[in-house]
Amino acid sequence: MADLPLQHRSRPPADHSADASPAVVIVHGLGADEGDLLPLAAEFPDDRHVLSVRAPDPHGPGFSWFEFDGGDPATARPVTEDFRRSRDLLDRFVDAAVERYDLAADRIGLFGFSQGAVLGMGSLVEAPERYAFCVAAHGFYPDDCIPADEVDRPAFVSGGSDDTVVPPQRAARAADRLREAGCDVTERTYETGHRVGGTEADEAAAWIGER
Numbered sequence: 001m002a003d004l005p006l007q008h009r010s011r012p013p014a015d016h017s018a019d020a021s022p023a024v025v026i027v028h029g030l031g032a033d034e035g036d037l038l039p040l041a042a043e044f045p046d047d048r049h050v051l052s053v054r055a056p057d058p059h060g061p062g063f064s065w066f067e068f069d070g071g072d073p074a075t076a077r078p079v080t081e082d083f084r085r086s087r088d089l090l091d092r093f094v095d096a097a098v099e100r101y102d103l104a105a106d107r108i109g110l111f112g113f114s115q116g117a118v119l120g121m122g123s124l125v126e127a128p129e130r131y132a133f134c135v136a137a138h139g140f141y142p143d144d145c146i147p148a149d150e151v152d153r154p155a156f157v158s159g160g161s162d163d164t165v166v167p168p169q170r171a172a173r174a175a176d177r178l179r180e181a182g183c184d185v186t187e188r189t190y191e192t193g194h195r196v197g198g199t200e201a202d203e204a205a206a207w208i209g210e211r
Contacts, residue, residue, distance in 0.1 A: 004100060006093045007054040009034050012101075014046040022107035022132075024208060025094060026052035029114030029138075031062040037113055040196065043205035049101055053093060055115070056086065065115045073165050078118060080144050086119055087145075091127060109133040109211060111204070113196060114166060118142050121155070121174060125181045128153045133211045135204050137196050138166045141174035151182040156207045158188045158200055165194040 013021045024044055028036045034054040041050040055063035066082030098105045109132050112120030117139020124134040125147040135156045155178050159171025168189055175187040186207060190200045 004093055004096045005089050007034060009038055009052045010101065011041055011050040013049050020102050020104040021049040022047060023049040023051060023103045024109050024111050026050065027110060027112040027116030027120050028055065029116050030064050031060045033062045040201050043202060045209045049103060051097055056089060065119050074167055074170065078142055083142060083144065087122055090119065090123055091130060094130060107132050109208065111135040112139060113137045114139055121178060124153055124155060125151050135208065136174060137200065138163055138171060138194055139174060140166055140170040141177040147181040154184045154211065156186045156204055158190060160190055160192040160194060162193045
């Protein structure tokens with residue numbers, strides 16, 4: 001059985017009617033860990049196997065997927081080498097998790113917040129054959145990623161009107177870039193800061209339920 005390259009938490013589906021389970025992989029933000037967003041999974045559909053992964057690098061009390069090139073929230077970008085390493089780790093994790101947990105390989109989606117949203121969007125457009133959808137909450141589009149020729153995948157992109165970490169304009173630009181890559185984008189802006197609020201979480205979970 002393949003080893004999984006990332007620490008994670010697993011929440012099996014409550015509904016085991018399918019031979020192989022669809023899954024949602026949660027990708028946390030900067031300075032958090034695999035437990036941070038897991039409570040949101042309580043609203044996910046019962047048939048989804050939820051896997052919440054931990055980033056590889058220590059950062060404060062938690063972990064990080066990549067360092068930033070620039071400190072201005074309006075313009076900061078991932079350090080390319082870090083981003084590519086984490087993209088590879090996430091792909092390898094998903095491949096191994098399909099075998100370990102008997103997942104439906106064609107029904108694996110991503111739920112990313114902040115840094116995790118950046119990584120999730122890059123993963124969706126670069127490997128649409130591996131990921132069925134992406135929820136990208138309060139993130140910006142990774143300009144260095146290389147979209148596949150055909151990215152016919154749905155994405156839910158959300159931002160906060162009072163978000164000073166990832167300004168709403170960057171989230172809106174991310175939605176535009178995903179559309180340019182070929183994604184079917186559902187775009188939302190909420191009256192909140194840099195967090196996933198209750199209404200946002202509920203609407204994202206309902207959107208996942210339609211996938």
